[in-house]
Amino acid sequence: xxxxxxxxxxxxxxxxxxxxxxPGKVIKLNTNENPYPxxxxxxxxxxxxxxxxxxxxxxxxxxAFRHAAADALGLPGPEWVLAGNxxxxxxxxxxxxxxxEGEKLRLPYPSYILYRTLADIQGASWEQVPFNDDWxxxxxxxxxxxxxxxxxxxxxxxxxxxxxxxxxVAAIANSLDCPLVVDEAYVDFANxxxxxxxQQNERVMVTRTLSKSYGLAGxxxxxxxxxxxxxxxxxKIKDSYNCDAISIAAATAAMSSQDWLKDVVAKLxxxxxxxETKLTELGFHVTPSHxxxxxxxxxxxxxxxxxxxxxxxxxxxxxxxxxxxxxxxRISVGxxxxxxxxxxxxxxxx
Amino acid sequence: xxxxxxxxxxxxxxxxxxxxxxPGKVIKLNTNENPYPxxxxxxxxxxxxxxxxxxxxxxxxxxAFRHAAADALGLPGPEWVLAGNxxxxxxxxxxxxxxxEGEKLRLPYPSYILYRTLADIQGASWEQVPFNDDWxxxxxxxxxxxxxxxxxxxxxxxxxxxxxxxxxVAAIANSLDCPLVVDEAYVDFANxxxxxxxQQNERVMVTRTLSKSYGLAGxxxxxxxxxxxxxxxxxKIKDSYNCDAISIAAATAAMSSQDWLKDVVAKLxxxxxxxETKLTELGFHVTPSHxxxxxxxxxxxxxxxxxxxxxxxxxxxxxxxxxxxxxxxRISVGxxxxxxxxxxxxxxxx
Numbered sequence: 001x002x003x004x005x006x007x008x009x010x011x012x013x014x015x016x017x018x019x020x021x022x023p024g025k026v027i028k029l030n031t032n033e034n035p036y037p038x039x040x041x042x043x044x045x046x047x048x049x050x051x052x053x054x055x056x057x058x059x060x061x062x063x064a065f066r067h068a069a070a071d072a073l074g075l076p077g078p079e080w081v082l083a084g085n086x087x088x089x090x091x092x093x094x095x096x097x098x099x100x101e102g103e104k105l106r107l108p109y110p111s112y113i114l115y116r117t118l119a120d121i122q123g124a125s126w127e128q129v130p131f132n133d134d135w136x137x138x139x140x141x142x143x144x145x146x147x148x149x150x151x152x153x154x155x156x157x158x159x160x161x162x163x164x165x166x167x168x169v170a171a172i173a174n175s176l177d178c179p180l181v182v183d184e185a186y187v188d189f190a191n192x193x194x195x196x197x198x199q200q201n202e203r204v205m206v207t208r209t210l211s212k213s214y215g216l217a218g219x220x221x222x223x224x225x226x227x228x229x230x231x232x233x234x235x236k237i238k239d240s241y242n243c244d245a246i247s248i249a250a251a252t253a254a255m256s257s258q259d260w261l262k263d264v265v266a267k268l269x270x271x272x273x274x275x276e277t278k279l280t281e282l283g284f285h286v287t288p289s290h291x292x293x294x295x296x297x298x299x300x301x302x303x304x305x306x307x308x309x310x311x312x313x314x315x316x317x318x319x320x321x322x323x324x325x326x327x328x329x330r331i332s333v334g335x336x337x338x339x340x341x342x343x344x345x346x347x348x349x350x
Numbered sequence: 351x352x353x354x355x356x357x358x359x360x361x362x363x364x365x366x367x368x369x370x371x372x373p374g375k376v377i378k379l380n381t382n383e384n385p386y387p388x389x390x391x392x393x394x395x396x397x398x399x400x401x402x403x404x405x406x407x408x409x410x411x412x413x414a415f416r417h418a419a420a421d422a423l424g425l426p427g428p429e430w431v432l433a434g435n436x437x438x439x440x441x442x443x444x445x446x447x448x449x450x451e452g453e454k455l456r457l458p459y460p461s462y463i464l465y466r467t468l469a470d471i472q473g474a475s476w477e478q479v480p481f482n483d484d485w486x487x488x489x490x491x492x493x494x495x496x497x498x499x500x501x502x503x504x505x506x507x508x509x510x511x512x513x514x515x516x517x518x519v520a521a522i523a524n525s526l527d528c529p530l531v532v533d534e535a536y537v538d539f540a541n542x543x544x545x546x547x548x549q550q551n552e553r554v555m556v557t558r559t560l561s562k563s564y565g566l567a568g569x570x571x572x573x574x575x576x577x578x579x580x581x582x583x584x585x586k587i588k589d590s591y592n593c594d595a596i597s598i599a600a601a602t603a604a605m606s607s608q609d610w611l612k613d614v615v616a617k618l619x620x621x622x623x624x625x626e627t628k629l630t631e632l633g634f635h636v637t638p639s640h641x642x643x644x645x646x647x648x649x650x651x652x653x654x655x656x657x658x659x660x661x662x663x664x665x666x667x668x669x670x671x672x673x674x675x676x677x678x679x680r681i682s683v684g685x686x687x688x689x690x691x692x693x694x695x696x697x698x699x700x
Contacts, residue, residue, distance in 0.1 A: 004529055004553065005583055006450045006499075014586040017410060034405050043400050046596065050396035054568035055384050057561070060367055085435050085570075088589040100356045100473065101451045114590075121587055123450065149356075179354055203354065211407070218404035218595035220435075233355055236364040237471055239438040240464075245568035246396065246596055 008101070008123035015117035018318060027341055029332040030318040032158070032186070032293050034215035034268070036335070038250075039260040042216065045253035049246045058245035061235070065248050068255035069223060073195060079228040080198070082235060083243050083251070087185060087209040087222025091118060091152075093237050094181055094205070094224070098150045099124045105150040108137060110159060110322040112183065115152045124149075130325070135162035135287070142175035151176055154183040156190050159320050159330040161289030163190050170197050173204045181205045186291035188213035188265050189272075195225060202227045212292055213265055214254045221251040268292050272333045278343050297328035309349050315342050358451070358473035365467035368668060377691055379682040380668040382508070382536070382643050384565035384618070386685070388600075389610040392566065395603035399596045408595035411585070415598050418605035419573060423545060429578040430548070432585060433593050433601070437535060437559040437572025441502075442468060443587050444531055444555070444574070448500040449474045455500040458487060460672040462504045462533065474499075480675070485512035485637070492525035501526055504533040506540050509670050509680040511639030513540050520547050523554045531555045536641035538563035538615050539622075545575060552577040562642055563615055564604045571601040618642050622683045628693050647678035659699050665692050 018031035037043075066078035075081065084090035091114070099105050101123035107115045109128035119126040127148075129141045135157070151172075156163045173180045182194045184206050197204040205226040211217035221243065224231065243251075254261075275294050279286045284296040297303065307319035307329060321327035331342065368381035387393075416428035425431065434440035441464070449455050451473035457465045459478035469476040477498075479491045485507070501522075506513045523530045532544045534556050547554040555576040561567035571593065574581065593601075604611075625644050629636045634646040647653065657669035657679060671677035681692065 004580075005447055008450070009447060009583065009586060012586065015590060017407070017590040020407065020409065028406070031407055033407065037405055046400035046404075047397050049568075050393050050400070052568075054396075055387055055565040056378070057367070057370065057381055057383065057567040058570070059370065085439075085594075086589060086591060088591065089435075092589060096471065097355055097359060100358070121446065215405040217407045217591075218399075218402075220408070220591060220594035230354075233359065236359060236362065239436060239442060240365060240367040241436060241438065241567075241570060244435075244570040244594070244597055247594055 006123065008120065012117070012120035015114050019316060021316060025314065027315045027334065027338045029334050029338065029342060030316045032212055032291070032332045033217045034212060034264065034292070035338060036215055036264055038215040039254060039257040041253045041257050041260075042250050045249040046246055049249035052245065054245055057241050058243060058248055060240050062243045062248045062251075064252045065223075065255065068252045072255045072258050073225070075195070075225065076199070079231060080225055082224040082226070082231045083248070084222045084224065084238070085242050086211065086220040087183070087207045088114070089242060090207050090222050090224045091115070091183070093234050094179070095119065095122055095124070095150065096237050097234050098179055100149070102147070103149045104145070104147040105152060106141070106148060107152045108141060108157065110325050111157050112154045131160070135160055137164060137168065137172065142172040144175070144177045149178050151178060151180045152183060153180065154185065155194065156186040156290040158186070158291065158293070159295045159318070159328065160287050161186075161291040161293060161295050162287060163192065163290040166192055166194055166197065169194050170200070173197060173201050176203065179203045179205055181207060183207045185209045185212055188261065189269060189292050190290035198225050198227065202230060205230060210251055210254055213261060215264070216250060216254060219247045219250050221247050268333045271336055271339055275331065275333065275339055275343070279346070282343070282346055292333045294331050294333070295328055296331065297326065303327050303329055306346065306349055310342065310345055313345050315345060317342070356473065358470065362467070362470035365464050369666060371666060375664065377665045377684065377688045379684050379688065379692060380666045382562055382641070382682045383567045384562060384614065384642070385688060386565055386614055388565040389604060389607040391607050391610070392600050392603045395599040396596055399599040402595065404595055407591050408593060408598055410590050412593045412598045412601075414602045415605065418602045422605045422608050423575070425545070425575065426549070429581060430575055432574040432576070432581045433598070434572045434574065434588070435592050436561065436570040437533070437557045438464070439592060440557050440572050440574045441465070441533070443584050444500065444529070445469065445472055445474070446587050447584050448529055450499070452497070453499045454495070454497040455502060456491070456498060457502045458491060458507065460509060460675050461507050465502045481510070485510055487514060487518065487522065492522040494525070494527045499528050501528060501530045502533060503530065504535065505544065506536040506640040508536070508641065508643070509645045509668070509678065510637050511641040511643060511645050512637060513542065513640040516542055516544055516547065519544050520550070523547060523551050526553065529553045529555055531557060533557045535559045535562055538611065539619060539642050540640035548575050548577065552580060555580060560601055560604055563611060565614070566600060566604060569597045569600050571597050618683045621686055621689055625681065625683065625689055625693070629696070632693070632696055642683045644681050644683070645678055646681065647676065653677050653679055656696065656699055660692065660695055663695050665695060667692070
């Protein structure tokens, strides 16, 4: 690496997102996308925006979206919402906002390793606190420490699909003296969330994405829900025009389509239940999921060979291996046909 | 400001972009947008992308765009190009890549004050080297110093619209030991650029945007041209999916429409020449422009009152005031009708 770069970057490894594939050729169950096309109102909004004023800069604060999100989620007002170019950008802003060089962030283990990359880029350190065997959090997760400036909790978690109860999250937040960010990328597939806690404690912040439940991974839109004084200060860090006019139009239409969301989530959760039953029948240990994927481990431990067998048969799932913890398969909830094909191949393997 | 944030952020002021206005009501000549709609091929690409796989994550490296850009600009290959969510994001990556907390970046004065904000966010410092009276750069601009990790040169510059010759830029780059980023946001309106220097010196990097000449400010797309080893390392800093599927499709179509670009630039440059002549007749001192705006100063010094007079008459231009240097009006090149209206009001004022 050329010596022009900051030393913190020379030793870091980049985050590697899930494999992409040419559309149509492969059944893609590896990056937790929604297998269904987005709401027709969203497609219409994009096509209208294309002939709008795209030669003009977009609204820097995505005002229309903030209103739609506040309405859909029952927030006190749009000033509780900050829009971002995917929740990845929101997470980047949070790390840049709260964690300086030489400071520290905390995450549970196993969970979303992107958080570690964000710390590395910032020249900060990270510490991982293992989940208990029942996927609850050890008391250690809520302990304060001198350099600790940010705690990140994916909830529901990946790869496990498990969820930590709102009461437990509240207790952690209250014992910490730094922000606790609850990453709710998958929360629309669960039966609870932490929005209430945001109103009770300025140190609780919730991130959301339109990439999963709303079927808009290609559009890059995520947002933060936090108290207005937090939003106002974080906005200083963001690029002036971080969301484009077309994605603002798409995201606004998506948030205004809560009936569509309810339907698609019901459909995916029904498929998930079927996956859980069948995988259990096939001898897998299945962790009950609150997300649009299922984490499963087979007693024979042949996870990597199953991953490769599926891939050879044009089915892409995620093989994940966590040092000192274990490995398994994370299978996104697809359409019923896709999941039938996947389950059939897994049956054939065993 | 709540004490949860990094200290570097508590003292900084946010960057304030130019005023926005509801479309249609106002003649907007304040943020250097292209007044013409984008190429029809771009609109078509967006509308097609809307019904494509937007439920799937986009290509993390925007491969199609990189090929189109390399072809259009005669670069050795796509690995010389890094795509970003506007050139703002590219500039953010560059500052994060090269400048650590407590280190320093340099910019000329007066120029683009966003660079200072980016240093502030990073907890770094910035120093400004004044342009000479003839808009050339003082030797000081090329001097090395211990903490100096990045030098930024908007070329053509804003607010002046002036350009520093390629030979002069090469000499500065050779005397520095840190990267020199040439921000060529406006270069399509000029008659030279610094792409050749990138191939000669790994410390020279060029940023471009589709917001100005291509008429796509609403789409947020910019890119970096640098040597492949620089691009590969900077890619580690970017969000995994920093450009969305729709803007990649739009930007790829735009880069493949070089004939359209040539025509719209010729039209705008003809309008610019007319603006320069008429403003001179109206008694302004006009700095000859190589960009899609004109910087003008009137001997009577009544710039702010002209700005307000125009605004009261539904014409928005940029009043800019640079401490220890002076003030003036920066007027974007609009359509002929828009410029006629603006010039008529300025004539009426005087």
